[in-house]
Amino acid sequence: MKTLKYITFTLILATLFISCGGGSDSEPNLVDPIAPVVLDPTAAGLVFPEDNTECNEGVINANDETKSTVTFQWSASENTDSYEVKIKNLETGSITTAISTTNQKEVSINRGTPYEWYIVSLANGTSSTATSETWAFYNQGQGIENYAPFPAVAISPQRGATISSANTTITLEWSTSDVDDDIVSYEVLFDTAETPVTSLGDTTETSIEATITAGTTYYWKVISKDSFDNTSNSELFEFRVE
Structure with missing residues (x-):
């Protein structure tokens, strides 16, 4: 009876040793986690200010009547985490960049001035971007009855x-x-x-x-x-x- 108990005990120890990895010099294989696939963003569609029009919906700045705040709007693009709003003053050539995580952005710009604008779609985890069309508009100015042509x-x-x-x-x-x-x-x-x-x-x-x-x-x-x-x-x- 003692011999049987001894053999049983020995088998249990051997089983535990093997199950814990004993008796093997090799390390267990670790499976690398699969990296998530980051899809490239798509281009946004511009909504407002409309192309080749006068923008007359801006809110005149209380502290500077030469400027007004315009709400730029565009359709949301796929696979996109944020947007860059690029606004170019066609008189000076200077470009203003504003960042937004939604599909609109308020930006203060000069009144009575021609601009062009476009949207760059960005996605986290990739350097790929997508660029919308470029639209031109005049930001309404005080007392202007006729606007100069957009620059060629x-x-x-x-x-x-x-x-x-x-x-x-x-x-x-x-x-x-x-x-x-x-x-x-x-x-x-x-x-x-x-x-x-x-x-x-x-x-x-x-x-x-x-x-x-x-x-x-x-x-x-x-x-x-x-x-x-x-x-x-x-x-x-x-x-x-x-």
Whole structure:
């Protein structure tokens, strides 16, 4: 009877030893946790201020009547944790960036000033972003009955482009718009100087021909004029001829 108890006790100890990993030099295999998949954000859809319109819903700042607070709104995008609201002053070229975790943001901007804006969608855990369309608008100003055209945007050649010297002429093309829809003409300044002063003349079209020479960098800008003699200057565009 004692022998049987001894054997039983020995078997129990052996079982416990084996179950606790005894008798093996190998470490147990640890399974790495599966990292969560972070999906890239999608682009937001712009809602307000609307494209090529006058924004007249801003709240005039009590301490500075030259500014008003505008609530920018856009549709929520998928896989997005936050948004960057990019607002560019088309008169100065300066860009204001505001951060939001919802699909709207109040921003104080100058009155009587043209702007363009767009949204950058961001997601935690990834450096990928998505950018919306770009819309332009005028922030309403006191006593303004007619607005100057929006500054022209280069279509061809694009800014910084390098083109072939196979031809001796090039067609400069641009686009623009106007809240009042009363643009009457454009003047194009075209030169090899970074501040172009040579005028190619006035045109009612959104393109004009210019003579070019190989191995030269050219600079150009467009002055848009409306029926009230309001004008707007585009940014400076440049391209190089090989």
